[in-house]
Amino acid sequence: MTLIQGLEVFRVPPRWVFVRVVTSDGLVGWGEATLEGHTEAIEGALQDLREKFTGWDSNNIEDIWQVAYRGRFYRGGPVLMSALSGLDIALWDIKGKRLGVPVWQLLGGKVRNRIKVYGWIGGDKPSDVIAAAQRRKHQGFMAVKMNGTESIGWIDSPAKLKDSVERVRDVRALEPLLPTQPEEIADLKNLVATPIALGERLYTRMDYRPYFERRAIDIAQPDIAHCGGISELHRIATLAEAYDVALAPHCPLGPIAFAACLQVATCTANFVIQEMSWEIHYNASLDSEVGADLHTFVANPEVFQVKDGHVGVLEAPGLGIEVNEELVRNMSAQYVKKYPAWRNPVWRGEDGTVVEW
Numbered sequence: 001m002t003l004i005q006g007l008e009v010f011r012v013p014p015r016w017v018f019v020r021v022v023t024s025d026g027l028v029g030w031g032e033a034t035l036e037g038h039t040e041a042i043e044g045a046l047q048d049l050r051e052k053f054t055g056w057d058s059n060n061i062e063d064i065w066q067v068a069y070r071g072r073f074y075r076g077g078p079v080l081m082s083a084l085s086g087l088d089i090a091l092w093d094i095k096g097k098r099l100g101v102p103v104w105q106l107l108g109g110k111v112r113n114r115i116k117v118y119g120w121i122g123g124d125k126p127s128d129v130i131a132a133a134q135r136r137k138h139q140g141f142m143a144v145k146m147n148g149t150e151s152i153g154w155i156d157s158p159a160k161l162k163d164s165v166e167r168v169r170d171v172r173a174l175e176p177l178l179p180t181q182p183e184e185i186a187d188l189k190n191l192v193a194t195p196i197a198l199g200e201r202l203y204t205r206m207d208y209r210p211y212f213e214r215r216a217i218d219i220a221q222p223d224i225a226h227c228g229g230i231s232e233l234h235r236i237a238t239l240a241e242a243y244d245v246a247l248a249p250h251c252p253l254g255p256i257a258f259a260a261c262l263q264v265a266t267c268t269a270n271f272v273i274q275e276m277s278w279e280i281h282y283n284a285s286l287d288s289e290v291g292a293d294l295h296t297f298v299a300n301p302e303v304f305q306v307k308d309g310h311v312g313v314l315e316a317p318g319l320g321i322e323v324n325e326e327l328v329r330n331m332s333a334q335y336v337k338k339y340p341a342w343r344n345p346v347w348r349g350e351d352g353t354v355v356e357w
Helices: 039-053 059-071 077-099 125-140 158-171 182-191 204-212 230-244 255-266 326-337
Strands: 004-010 016-023 028-032 113-120 274-276 311-312
Touching: 004 028, 004 039, 004 326, 016 077, 016 326, 028 077, 039 059, 039 077, 059 077, 059 230, 077 230, 077 255, 113 255, 158 255, 182 204, 204 230, 230 255, 230 326, 255 274
Parallel strands: 113 274
Antiparallel strands: 004 016, 016 028, 113 311
């Protein structure tokens, strides 16, 4: 047996939480448990997982996952599932390294030779989206994502949607991501021809089930750092395939989460496109001393090169990336000392009430 010997948590810029797991035979695996705006809660949940699973056989990923999920009376939700994601991704990284193969080989082998990606271009300021889209095209992207509207009240004017029409006309792309109930989403789907994509606030295949059963969505967007890691993302993808729903994982996060998504994308038939956080606006929110972007903590950033709207399949063992551990440790120490944990802004309407993200 190769036992879990240690689990470390690193809070790194711009808002990411990395997990480092080491085994009794010296193998190191990296995971990501980022949950934007809830960093301290994740750190606490990971401490619980450390106490629970130290000394367990690192090979038994499924048993560890099931115990972590079902071994407490209260389960699921963003905090517990994000912490589990970090551990799960790290254990898959270890298993791949131990066997000398990329994770996608352990999940059935590849079904594609390259992976389509898209970049974020904002959209809060309509005048900026054309230039941002052109920049993404120059970088090698063939698809982008942007905000459909600015903040909208519970009951608002249809005129608020006019800007959305203009933005779509300019950029020629739209994904309506509306966090609401399956019934309303199903009603919306029956009214429009545009494919409906959502899911970063759904955390397990059980959460997705009512959306699939009501034929409410066309594209599922689970977040690998929120939904239970590689294990659960792969299961959600399989369940989605049974309902003829495509997979496009949500990932405005760090390189470990992105690499984990690419592992699943490589071996998943109903995968269509992957979000990539390179130069996303969140990554530019800190000063140069502790600022970071998608490639910062990766010693082999060339594996994330975008060409003709795609990145290549990761071929190295485990997650396929080399994490710069020294930089992670140094920047984490600076970041924690200088900055509080990241918090999302709160939007308010004209009357002072909180407005939904």
